[in-house]
Amino acid sequence: MESLLIKGGVPLEGEVWISGAKNAALPIMAAALLTPEPCIIHRVPNLSDVRFMAQILNWLGASVTFKDGTLRIEARKIKGYGDYDLVRKMRGSICIMGPLLGRLKRARVSLPGGCVIGARPINLHLKGFEALGAKITIEGGYVQASARRLVGSAMFLGGRAGSTVLGTANVMMAATLAEGVTVIESAACEPEIVDLAKFLNAMGAKITGAGSPTITITGVKELHGAEHELIPDRIEAATYAIAAAATDGEVTIKGARADHMHAVLDKLEEAGVSVVRRGPDLIVSRKGRLRPVDVTTLPYAGFPTDVQAQMMALMTLAPGISIITERIFESRFMHVSELARLGADIEIEGPSAIVKGGRPLSGAPVMASDLRASAALVIAGLAARGTTQVNRVYHIDRGYENIDGKLRQLGARIQRIEDT
Ligand code: EPZ
16 A cells, blocks of 8 residues: 655745646546547546446447547447445445436446545435436435336425535436436536536537526437547546645646635635635735634535635644634544644544634644545645655545656655555
8 A cells, every 4th residue: 555755844836737637537437438439538537436437338339548638438339237335435426327317218336425524424325216207216325217217307305415426416417318307406517517518518418507506407319429629627626736835835726616615715815825826826815924714614605615625734834713614515624633743733523624824734644534534644744844655545546646746746755655
């Protein structure tokens, strides 16, 4: 197993290019199942989650090639439904269900199960499929959706934490090939949903309202191949912006979309971080001392849950009390105990973490748990005095392309080592 060895205390300086968005790539890859014609997707990040999704599509019968950031997917004939035990290994692959239901009128996948950040139910996905006329059965750890015909209808997909991103993606994809009009109320508004709708429309779908809480899909008979370039990864961009602030450096973030990052950039500025927009570039540096801020995660366009851990790492450096409240997932504080090993003073009170910031961090071996918690540990290690070893770095490789290479380019003393 690999680890990242970090010698902290170096201010990050220079330019970093942001990769294509992982959370746009996964549903868009699944969407290619909706047509027998080839689809070409550019700016695809080389991540383990993306390679795994490519394996799943391959397993389903699609031909998939991935070279220099471009994916070519041709799902000429896809397997009838079969047992996709793979879904359990990567939750995000649940988004193959909508396309399979749309194209084959049936889909059978293993229930994704929970993960370290929460139970990760799919009740809203299934509610949407049923609203399209699918019959849902759950047996032996598998969920099956089947329909003689899919018929568009109006549905409400809001859940206990607001909308569902992959639930919106799944139902939207199935609805493209349903008969009639589907209206999804309380749809997810994330930029990744907008990117997926753009790709589906390029394939001949008829979708309006993506990016708003009401998405309308007028079903068509079939979809054709399309070519698409992914949006940049707003979570990766936020992670590097926070790393720049945490190390008191100055980093130019290239290829990001500031208009996808308002909540994060606003919160960083409130915390005393300078964010200067120069054309498409973002120049991030610290303007003197960091200030403590309160953060609550919300569905888009609120502060993203995927940046909560990274923001907490930054707040351990801001003298004073910051309150970080997680409203999307029920247990997304795995990083708290690991940050404490670096000297952070954080207490959990229900959905909130109370960060008493300002004490310098000192390096120690820490354990990565989920993708974004691991990124938070890297940020803390970069800011800490001494050496930090982040173990189980495979978590990070799921969502960050070449993170050690990109950080080295910014002057970080970081190397990937084989864990003895
Ligand atoms: C997507 O997961 C992202 N993953 C997650 O990013 C992200 O944290 C999450 O959206 C929220 O923004 C991908 O896009 C691959 P949800 P998703 O359905 O779609 C509840 C990362 O780090 N819910 O929006 O699975 C659920 O329990 C990952 O890149 C139901 O109750 O998340 C949660 O509390 C982590 N019933 C809330 O909604 C359902 O049927 C939001 O979940 C579905 C969800």
